[in-house]
Amino acid sequence: MSAFLTIDNVSRLFGPKLNTGEKIAVKLGGKVETRSVRAVSDVTLSVSKGETLGLVGESGCGKSTLGRLIAGILPPSSGTVTIEGVPVMSNGKKVTTRVQTVFQDPFASLDPRMKVGETVAEGPIAHGLTTRANSKAYVAEWFERVGLDPVWVDRYPHQFSGGQRQRIAIARALAMQPDLLICDEPVASLDVSIQAQIINLFLELTKRLNLTCVFISHDLSVVQHVSDRVAVMYLGRIVELGPVAQVFGHPAHPYTAALFGSVPKLVLDADELVHFDTIAGEVPSPLSPPAGCYYHPRCPLASSGCRTAPPPTTPVSDVRSVACYHSDQQLDRAKRS
Amino acid sequence: MSAGPSRLALFWAEYSENKIAVLALVVVVVMILLALFAALISPQNPYDLANLSLRDSRRPPGFVGSGGYTHILGTDPQGRDLLSAIFYGLRISIQIGLAAGFVSLSIGTTLGILAAYLGGRVETLIMRLVDLQLSFPAILLALVIVALLGQGKAQLIGALVAAQYAYFARTAYGAAKAERGKDYIEAALATPLSARLVLWRHMLPNCTPPLIVVATVQIANSISLEATLSFLGLGLPVTEPSLGMLISNGFPYMMSGRYWISVYPGVALIILIVAINIVGDQVRDQFNPRLRK
Numbered sequence: 049m050s051a052f053l054t055i056d057n058v059s060r061l062f063g064p065k066l067n068t069g070e071k072i073a074v075k076l077g078g079k080v081e082t083r084s085v086r087a088v089s090d091v092t093l094s095v096s097k098g099e100t101l102g103l104v105g106e107s108g109c110g111k112s113t114l115g116r117l118i119a120g121i122l123p124p125s126s127g128t129v130t131i132e133g134v135p136v137m138s139n140g141k142k143v144t145t146r147v148q149t150v151f152q153d154p155f156a157s158l159d160p161r162m163k164v165g166e167t168v169a170e171g172p173i174a175h176g177l178t179t180r181a182n183s184k185a186y187v188a189e190w191f192e193r194v195g196l197d198p199v200w201v202d203r204y205p206h207q208f209s210g211g212q213r214q215r216i217a218i219a220r221a222l223a224m225q226p227d228l229l230i231c232d233e234p235v236a237s238l239d240v241s242i243q244a245q246i247i248n249l250f251l252e253l254t255k256r257l258n259l260t261c262v263f264i265s266h267d268l269s270v271v272q273h274v275s276d277r278v279a280v281m282y283l284g285r286i287v288e289l290g291p292v293a294q295v296f297g298h299p300a301h302p303y304t305a306a307l308f309g310s311v312p313k314l315v316l317d318a319d320e321l322v323h324f325d326t327i328a329g330e331v332p333s334p335l336s337p338p339a340g341c342y343y344h345p346r347c348p349l350a351s352s353g354c355r356t357a358p359p360p361t362t363p364v365s366d367v368r369s370v371a372c373y374h375s376d377q378q379l380d381r382a383k384r385s
Numbered sequence: 386m387s388a389g390p391s392r393l394a395l396f397w398a399e400y401s402e403n404k405i406a407v408l409a410l411v412v413v414v415v416m417i418l419l420a421l422f423a424a425l426i427s428p429q430n431p432y433d434l435a436n437l438s439l440r441d442s443r444r445p446p447g448f449v450g451s452g453g454y455t456h457i458l459g460t461d462p463q464g465r466d467l468l469s470a471i472f473y474g475l476r477i478s479i480q481i482g483l484a485a486g487f488v489s490l491s492i493g494t495t496l497g498i499l500a501a502y503l504g505g506r507v508e509t510l511i512m513r514l515v516d517l518q519l520s521f522p523a524i525l526l527a528l529v530i531v532a533l534l535g536q537g538k539a540q541l542i543g544a545l546v547a548a549q550y551a552y553f554a555r556t557a558y559g560a561a562k563a564e565r566g567k568d569y570i571e572a573a574l575a576t577p578l579s580a581r582l583v584l585w586r587h588m589l590p591n592c593t594p595p596l597i598v599v600a601t602v603q604i605a606n607s608i609s610l611e612a613t614l615s616f617l618g619l620g621l622p623v624t625e626p627s628l629g630m631l632i633s634n635g636f637p638y639m640m641s642g643r644y645w646i647s648v649y650p651g652v653a654l655i656i657l658i659v660a661i662n663i664v665g666d667q668v669r670d671q672f673n674p675r676l677r678k
Contacts, residue, residue, distance in 0.1 A: 068509075121575045142577040149575050156568040161590040170586070171576040217572075224576060 051094035052260050053118065053228055058127035060088040060113055085334045087113040089284040090127075092361075095277075097227075100254060100261040102275030102292065104268060104307070106331060110284040112232055115264045119149040119230040131228060145175050148221035152233040154213035158205040158220075165191075165201025168220045177225060190219040195249060211242035215249065222253065228260045235270060247274060268311055272296055277367075280304045283334060283342040286361070290368030298382040300370040303327075303343045305382060341372070349374040399671055409663035416657050420476040427469035428454050432625055437464045443643050459645040461634050465626075467645065471653045474628040477621065478657065481538065482608035485545035489607075490600050492546065493553025498588055500554070501561035502580070512558060515551045523548035527610060531619045541620060545607050556599045560592035594672040601665030605658045612654055628654045 063084035070080045087110045095101045103111045116122040118129050120142030129136045131146050151157035159167055168190060169183040178186040188198035194215040205213055214234060221229060231250070235243040251274060254261050265271050271278055271292070278295050280288040280303065288301040299305040306327040329346040332338050338345055344354040353373055361371045364379070372378065401407055419426065429436055429452060441450040441464040448456050450466070458467040500511040518526065530544035564570060565588070573583045614620045615629030616636075626634065628650045635646025 119575055120577070121571060142575065145576070149572065151568050151572060153568060157572045159569045159573070159587050159591070162587070170573070170582075171578060174576070174578050174582060220572070 052097040052099075052132060053093075053095040053262075054128075054130045054133075055091055055093040055114075055118065056128050056130070058088060058091045058114075058117055058124045058129060059086060060110075060117055060122060061086055061125045081335075083335050086284050086337070087334070088117060088124075091284075091286055093279060093286065093289070095260055095262065097260055098258050099276045100263055100274055102271035102278040103262060103264045103281065104266065104271050104278060105281035106307075107266065108331060108334070109281040111264050111266075111281050113284075114281070115149070115230045115232045115262060118228075118262055119147055120144065121149065145171070145224050146226055147228040147230060148224045148226040149230045149232060150214070150217050150221050150234045153237045154210055154217050155205075155237070157217050158213055160205055162204075163202050164205060164208070164216050167205075168201075168216065168223050171220065171224050175224065177223070187219075187223070190223045193222070193253070194219045209242075210238050211245060214238060214242075214246050218246075218249070218253070222257070226259070228262070229254070231261060231263045231265075233265055234263075236265065236267065243270070250274065268296075268308065280307065283331065283337055285342060285358075285371065287343065287372065288368075288370045289361075290364070290370075294365075294368060298379055300364050300368065300375040300379050300382075301343075301372045302347050302349050302374070302378050305378060306346075349377055396671065400667060403667050406663055406667035409660040409667075412656060412660040413664055416475055416653075416660070417479060419472050420479045423469075423472035423476050427466070427472045428452070428456075429466040429469040431465040431470040431473050434624065439464050443638060443646065445643070446645055458649045459643075461626075461631060461646050462638070463634075467631070467649055470626060470631055471628070471650050474626055474631055474650060475653060475657065477538075477625065477627040478608045478611060478629075478654070481542055481545065481611045481627070482604045485542045485549065485607040485611075486600055486604035488542065489546045489550040489603065490553050490596065493550035493555075494557040494589070494592070494596060496550070497554040497557025497559075498561040498584060498592065501558050501565055502584060502588065511554065515554045515558075518551040519555065523606075524610060524613060527614060528617070528619065531614055536620070536622060538621065541611060541614065544614070545610055548610065549603050549607060552599055552603055553596065556595050557592055560595050561588055564588055564591045598665060598669040598672055601661060601668060605661040605665065608661075609654070609658055 061084040064081050066074065066080065066082070073080050074082060091114060093101075103114065105111045113122065117124050118136070120129075120136040123137050123140045131144065134144065136142060136144055136147060158164065165184075165187045168187045169178070172178045172186060173180055173183055184201070187201055191198045191201065196212065196215050196219065200208075205216070208216065234250070235246050238246060247270060253259070263271060263274050275292050277290060278292045279286050280295070280301065282303050288295060288299065288304045290300075295304060296308065299308060310326050327346055332342065332345060338355075340356050341347070341350070341354045341359050344350040347354065351373065359371045359373045361369050362375070363369045364375060424430070431437075436452070438451045441448075441456070441460050442462050444450060444456060444460045446457060446459040448459060450456055450460065456466050456468070458471070461467055461470060496511050496515075500508040527544040527548040530547050531540060534540035534543060570583060570587055573587050611620060611627060612629030612632070615627045616633040618633065620629055621627055623630065631650035632647045632654070635643065635648075635650070638646055
């Protein structure tokens with residue numbers, strides 16, 4: 049399969065914005081925080097046409113930042129994001145409409161003072177996908193596709209429930225006729241009963257429209273359900289990548305294993321109190337990440353080699369890769385349990 | 386789920402709960418009507434010098450002058466009927482207040498939103514200038530500008546705008562800065578939509594509530610600032626007295642018992658400003674969810 053979306057060696061740093069006073073203080077040797085956070089660090093990935101890539105990791109691991117880099121909301125500090133060879137951004141500006149985003153919180157992502165129909169119509173009109181005269185019919189069509197009654201176009205966001213708002217947000221993204229959809233935790237702020245509806249809608253639409261998708265979530269069961277492949281992130285680096293069934297079944301990275309182990313499961317007939325494994329220790333400060341493998345302070349398999357140099361990304365099979373010196377050991381453990 | 390009553394209807398329902406605010410709104414509307422129809426309801430045209438007679442000057446309320454009608458509120462030192470002068474003076478005050486209010490609203494809002502959106506050097510430049518200006522009294526700046534530009538309506542409005550745009554810029558900046566980081570702005574920019582479209586269609590409408598509040602207060606402030614400048618003799622020419630100048634004209638006679646020349650225009654000015662402020666306070670309370678019951 050040829051790559052549709054290519055993420056080539058992309059990094060993103062967030063530095064503190066120094067004001068004039070702080071700049072003078074730095075020059076005079078004052079103690080001002082000048083270090084940058086490497087939110088996304090040398091990520092290389094490719095996604096083929098029609099595929100759904102799940103992006104998982106703890107909060108603060110950089111998965112949303114990576115999503116924003118792909119969506120053209122943030123320019124990368126280095127590296128490029130291209131769709132079929134065409135860059136998403138140039139000179140810090142997004143230059144394509146082929147990638148669109150569905151945001152996490154539908155209560156914040158819709159303009160509260162704009163009628164929802166106008167919100168959906170705005171982009172397509174600005175980019176010539178429809179005319180102002182035809183926009184009513186165009187919006188109505190997309191409202192129907194996402195399961196909303198087209199008579200609601202003249203209402204405001206506050207008149208809708210969370211699930212309906214997320215449908216409007218999906219309609220807004222799809223009305224731009226994208227090839228690539230970035231879903232940044234699209235169900236995290238919805239009621240559990242609504243989550244399933246939105247996920248089913250999403251699966252149906254990506255299939256029908258042959259969309260390529262990057263699905264960001266910390267909910268592993270959702271990712272397992274919607275994704276073809278999954279990428280696991282830790283402190284801005286991708287530590288493991290592969291088909292969902294394989295990564296979830298036999299994690300090759302100790303972090304992946306620990307992440308799955310910490311998911312609370314329903315245990316029937318349990319006589320004693322069920323204990324869930326948690327990952328030992330805290331996530332290190334991204335301002336001063338540990339040397340070598342970022343995961344080594346918390347890793348049960350860590351050896352001296354892990355403390356000196358970060359492990360390179362190495363293929364496990366022709367479809368899987370992992371960044372760990374001890375992936376063989378980890379795979380053995382995974383197969384035994 | 387129902388469409389429900391419109392935002393305006395809901396706003397009015399809440400507004401009308403406060404009877405004092407309703408009364409204040411009625412007063413403001415009546416004063417605006419008096420100002421609009423000053424020429425129809427005034428017994429005299431106080432700006433037409435041919436109508437004035439010095440024989441009628443400084444007469445007390447109830448005096449029947451050479452025109453053959455009763456001067457209900459008396460006359461001023463030029464022999465003007467005070468009631469007519471107050472109606473015409475209200476017209477000037479409201480005109481100048483509204484004009485200065487809206488011009489400074491547009492200028493200040495544009496600067497504030499641009500500063501918040503563009504950030505960096507533009508932000509620093511605009512907002513430091515605004516801070517600098519807010520750090521000394523508006524009247525001082527207005528005095529200097531009127532002294533430089535000379536007298537006249539346009540000059541006066543210019544001076545008021547220069548003194549007041551900073552309040553709007555500050556408010557618009559604060560509101561826009563808060564909106565800038567919200568998802569819906571990011572979503573619009575990520576489409577991508579042009580900055581002009583995002584500012585005009587998303588940012589501006591979401592910054593309006595605090596601006597409406599500041600606008601009502603600043604219109605009242607413009608009116609009192611204009612009255613102050615006129616009182617100090619820096620306002621409009623003496624042939625077209627505004628309320629401030631009427632007060633000023635009567636000031637020398639306060640101690641000689643001819644109180645009405647200053648007091649009646651003063652009362653009119655106070656009623657207007659207090660009424661606008663009460664309306665403004667109520668609007669502010671309704672826009673601020675924290676003050677909601």
